[in-house]
Amino acid sequence: MNITSKNLLCLAKGLLLLAGISGCAQADSPLTSTDFYTAYQDIEAVQRAAAQKEIDPEILGFLSSPANPIDLKAAVVNALSWDITAAQNARSYRLFLHEFHQAGGEEELLDKLSTDELLCLGYLTALGNYFEPDSALPWLRAAREKNPASLTVSLILALTEAQIAMDTDWCRVWRLGEAVFDDPRLTPDIRPEAVGIVKDYLILYKDYCDPETLPGTRSAEGKDPCENARTQAELNECAARQFRDADEDLVHIYNEIAASLSPGILESLEAEQSAWMQLREAHCDSLASEYEGGSIYPLMYYNCLREMVENRIMELRMQFPD
Known part of the structure; x- marks a missing residue:
């Protein structure tokens, strides 16, 4: 049996979760250690999401409204977090989108979603399975294709790709974020405090890029x-x-x-x-x-x-x- 470092990491985290110890995950991965929603605690929907950790009709309405900026929606998803309800949150939102857009399969849904919907579904999917968030990439990359200038979209995509890189290349965790932070073409459609929270975590991996x-x-x-x-x-x-x-x-x-x-x-x-x-x-x-x-x-x-x-x-x- 070929046991890889990724297998061991997943096994260790799984055992800790079974034992009721979930705090360690928050300290050691891009998706679980970047609570940038704290930069949006003046937003009622963010407060609600942080308090209950579950999607309800009110939160669905907030995520679906074109009137709400994309960074506020990302903050709501971030506040819902990655805990035990995260996978169900992703399923609930996906089901809602299928019904709302009357989409048959995933490909049809992918074509019908707006940038905001793609981002929210992708981010919820990543948080719902942060051990292996690869399934979130098609949604997030489609969001970037629709709005390549959005700093919010690029940042969430980078966090998800950094989560995947955790298993193989810690330097790349920083490089993925750095490429976003240093890109002058991106529109700053997210609060600087939120970007700072993400950067403060990812920069911890910069040392793995420095020559010894x-x-x-x-x-x-x-x-x-x-x-x-x-x-x-x-x-x-x-x-x-x-x-x-x-x-x-x-x-x-x-x-x-x-x-x-x-x-x-x-x-x-x-x-x-x-x-x-x-x-x-x-x-x-x-x-x-x-x-x-x-x-x-x-x-x-x-x-x-x-x-x-x-x-x-x-x-x-x-x-x-x-």
């Missing part, structure tokens, strides 16, 4: 210790560090590009990126195989990976110049 004081990192004076690497061990460590630095750059650039694409183009890019990653591993494994078992093997392997990553960065920049 190891061969291959630049000093405060801007000098590269790899310039003085002489032993095979130092050269190997430098090669590994340089690959990791290049790979972080690639992840950052890829996420920035992905954030600007429509769902259809993004799906194609994701397939292309997955195929490229498989090619990269196969090519570098093959190239370095003749050195396997020797002290030079890590140097050859990581240099190959770095070169392919740098070439991929150039390809992406040429493919998506804007």
Whole structure:
């Protein structure tokens, strides 16, 4: 039986929930640790959602009204939270939307929903299954496609993608948020205090992007210790560090590009990126195989990976110049 770190994480959290200990989850994930509704406690609907944690006709009416701004709706969903009622909240809202729009299947519903409805359904879906929130992405990405300039939409999508990244890449948790915080094209349709709450949490992961004081990192004076690497061990460590630095750059650039694409183009890019990653591993494994078992093997392997990553960065920049 192949037990992954994700399996273990889900098992541990599940056992804690069964034991009645839910506080730990609030301290360790993007979706459960960003209570930005506290920046909207002057809004009656937010107060109601925070108090009862369940969708009722009044909250449904608030989420459905075109007169209510999108950030207030996001704050209401945030206030409903991720606790035991979250999955039922998502089901209730989905059922309401199906009936309201007289939509048969999910594809038809996806086509009929407004930006606000897509955002609310996607966010509720993510909170309702925050261990595996992938099912929320089609709704949230469709919301971004309808309103690519909305900071609110981009922020909720980034939180959901960051939740998924928690299992594999803690640096990416920060990078996803950073790409939103630093995007001047986004319309600030959410209160700065709310953005600050999200940023204060995600920035905790920035340290996982910072280079350690190891061969291959630049000093405060801007000098590269790899310039003085002489032993095979130092050269190997430098090669590994340089690959990791290049790979972080690639992840950052890829996420920035992905954030600007429509769902259809993004799906194609994701397939292309997955195929490229498989090619990269196969090519570098093959190239370095003749050195396997020797002290030079890590140097050859990581240099190959770095070169392919740098070439991929150039390809992406040429493919998506804007």
